[in-house]
Amino acid sequence: MSLPIPVLPAENELCNAICESADMLALLARRRSTKVVHFTAPGPSSEELDALIRLAARVPDHGKLGPWRFVAIEGDARVRAGEALASVLAKDNADQASLDKARETFLRAPVCVMVVSTAAAHPKIPEWEQQLSVGAVCFSLLLTAHAAGYGGCWLTGWPCYDARARGGLGLGAQERIAGFIHLGAPTERPTERVRADIGARISRF
Ligand SMILES: Cc1cc2nc3c(=O)[nH]c(=O)nc-3n(C[C@H](O)[C@H](O)[C@H](O)COP(=O)(O)O)c2cc1C
Known part of the structure; x- marks a missing residue:
């Protein structure tokens, strides 16, 4: 990462909240996720990652609840986290290929940020709105990483929907995984993908 992280x-x-930026518009126009098979080192250092997360977490958040938390899975922790997933599958007598795949889950990129949703019933703020904020923070982290020069990819998969896997990764019973944001250097430049037909999705009331 060559650019300094702005001071928050x-x-x-007083915030300079509106900041005309051709670079920002270009990033939005051309952004692409990095395929998880196309990651290599380096990823952000622990220090950089904390700074990126602080930037990314400045998302709309009704009620200022901060209904999310971030778990960095980097270095050797990637092996331990993969082992936690494999041990769940082992209890189901999964075959060797599935166990190996689980073990490699977090080895595919130098760094993974597990974005955990702590959204819960609240007297004033609907849980749905908290979940929307969690989605926003995931996308914000992707954009922040791209602006800092890293590739990123937002994945989910079976561990997000398996209570045993969530427990093995350290989540509480009410918490959910919004995504695994893999980060690193892309080995290939992506081409544009098919996009939803936006014309058909814009209307005027
Ligand atoms: C919540 C969420 C979960 C996703 N999980 C997966 C996944 O498990 N596997 C996958 O191949 N893509 C998954 N994707 C899609 C990729 O993150 C990505 O959006 C897509 O591959 C490329 O789109 P982009 O280049 O516009 O980011 C997920 C997207 C979202 C929003």
Whole structure:
């Protein structure tokens, strides 16, 4: 990462909230996820990652609940996290190929950020709105990583929907995994993919 991370404003500090930026528009126009098979080193260092997460977490958040938390899976922790998944499958007598695949889950990129949703019933803020904020934080982390020069990819998969896997990765009973955001250097430049027909999805009331 060659660019310095901007200093974040303190509470009540005047924000330069609107910032015309051709670079930002170009990033939005051309952004692509990196295929998980196309990652190599380097990924962000632990220090960089913390700074990227702080930037990315500045998302709309009704009620200022912060209904998300971030678990960095980097270095040797990638092996331990994969082992936690494999041990779940082993209890189901999974075949060797499935166990190997589970063990490699987090080895495919130098760094993975597990974005955990802590959204829960609240007297004022609907849980759905908290979930929307969690989705926003995942995308924000992708964009932040891209702006810092890293490739990123938002994946889910069976561990997100298996309570034993979630437990093995350290989640509480009410928590959910919004995504595994894999980060690193892309080995290939992606081409554009088929996009939803936006014309058919815009209307005027
Ligand atoms: C919540 C969520 C979960 C996803 N999980 C997967 C996944 O498990 N496997 C996969 O191949 N793509 C998954 N994707 C899609 C990729 O993240 C990505 O959007 C897509 O491959 C390329 O689109 P992009 O280049 O516009 O980002 C997921 C997307 C979202 C929003």
